[in-house]
Amino acid sequence: MLITQKIDTPEYRALLTPHLLKLAELFHASQYEIRVAGGAVRDILMGILPHDVDFATTATPDQMKDMFTKAQIRMINSNGEKHGTITARVDDTENFEITTLRIDVTTDGRHAEVEYTQDWQLDANRRDLTMNALFLDLNGTIYDYFNGIEDLHDRRVRFVGDAEQRIREDYLRILRYFRFFGRFASDNAAHDEQTLKAIRDNANGLKDIAGERLWIELRRIATGRNAGSILKVMLEQGIGQYLGIPSNADLTQLEDHWRQCYQAKPHEMTILTKLFRDMNELGEFDQRMKYSNDCRRLSQLLVTYRDSISLLDPSSNDRLKPYKDLLIDLIMNDPTVKERIVELLKYQHHLAEAQQFSEWNMPRFPVTGTTLTSKGIKQGPNFRLILNALRDSWKQSHFQATEEQLIDEVLPHVLETLENVDTTGSKQKKRKDK
Known part of the structure; x- marks a missing residue:
């Protein structure tokens, strides 16, 4: 049942830039509808100025291209066209991504074959969550086909229609559900048991999802609101094995870990590394996920030290x-x-x-290689050993020792020690040669 709601908020008015109004007038003159779609509408209802604004339209990609060409509006990023998306750059200033209304004809859990439609409800029906299936026209009217406004008001995260069907259309929606639950649900909200059952029954679909896509969602969950309890419930549904996470990870310890460090806004790997007992387990996660070298170096340092x-x-x-x-x-x-x-x-x-x-x-270590060279010490196998020994003495002094102290007081002892080592080593070698 369609529910409409009129709004006139600062967040809504902030969208209405001269460039967007110019674009809207062009669609209106060509008798096509255009509306803000999905997450931007959700954010506006929550009093949040959206960073990314997507638009939906009844015009097909070819109709949009024809319209923009006649209006001398430049189009960029042609890669989106295969998904029904045209990006218009108005007055060479502002970009607008506009996607034709679609229905899924066939899906395999990762990709969908789509067909264009002019039915707004059919397009809303293919979206994941009710709070993401909202549309907003540029006159300030919100169109809600699945009680998304009420769910958002009550902080209830719910799939559009049948949860199992939505998940089988794209298994990544399992992680998206938990990400949005962490972001929007009330602190003490309980998960719907039928939703969790649908997740458990379809968790194996995650095995075919690319590591890059999994990581985008997982990192947002780990740095999101209530991440400790969200990750615990999520992994209790048996999906860890498809993410490279040990099935026997200590989830209670994970939740407590998050609770003790979340106020410092830790890196996502600072939270997730708690799931891995050693480098071997971390290595399996590294193989499954596709993340940056910075993430990899951080997790390895945490496990090491x-x-x-x-x-x-x-x-x-x-x-x-x-x-x-x-x-x-x-x-x-x-x-x-x-x-x-x-x-x-x-x-x-x-x-x-x-x-x-x-x-x-x-503080800066006061001794350099040039310093040693100026003291007559030649480059060779012992050069690095000498520098390291001086650095150790500097650390032991709580970084207070000066260059003069290190060279005059410490260096002679270092050289003497190395000479004794070299002499002893030579004698031992001679005895072996005999």
Whole structure:
């Protein structure tokens, strides 16, 4: 049953730029309808100015191209045309993505063969959630075919029509359901059991979804509202095995982990790495997902150091010393490692210390290779060993030792130690040769 609602809010009026009004007039003059579609309407109803605005129309792609050509409006990004989307650039200033109303003729759980229609309800019927199946015309009227306005008001996340059918059209909707539940549902909202059953019964469909698409949704869930409880319920439905997540991961520990660090706005991998006990389990996740090298480096650092690096005793003058030392050791090969060590502190639930560490300005190691060369030390196998030994002494001094102190007081002992090692090694080699 169609429900309409008239609005006149600041968020709605902000959409009505001169460029959009010019576009709307063109569609009206050509006797085609155009409306804002989906998530932008949902956001406007919630008092949020949408960042991405999609439009739907009764005009076919060919009709739009003909209309824009005659109006001398440039079209860009022709790749969208195969999906029924034309992108118009009005006055060489503002882009508008406009998609022809569609129905799904056949689906395989990943892709759909579509057919164009002029029926707004049929297009709404192919969308995932009721709150995403809304349309808004440019006169301020919202069109709601599936009680999406009421669901949004009550913070209820519900599939359009039959949940199982919607999921089988695109199995990624399983993750989208949990993402939107985390974003919009009330804090103590319960999941509909029939919806969860539909998810469990169709979870294996996720095995054929590309890792890139899975990661886009999973990372949003992990950084979203109530992520701990959302991830727990989601993985309890048996979908972890299709995401590269161990089926026996400790979900209670995960929920508690999120609760203790979410206020510091942790990176998604700072939350998700709690699911993996070792590098082997993390490696399986890495193979299934397609994410950035930054994510990969962060998760590997967390697994490597989460149990071996910890704050010093509260009586220490510098409880962060182990983390500072780690930064000194790693930064030569990884200039961005400081950000990851901040995340390590968040992972360990040291939120105040994470902030302190992020604000710490690392002092410069006063000795360089040029310094050693000027002291007559030649490049060779021991050159790096000497620098590392001086750096260790500098760390032990809490970064207070000067270049003069390191060269005059520490360097002689380092050279003597290396000479003794070399001498002992030569004697042992001679004895073996005999």
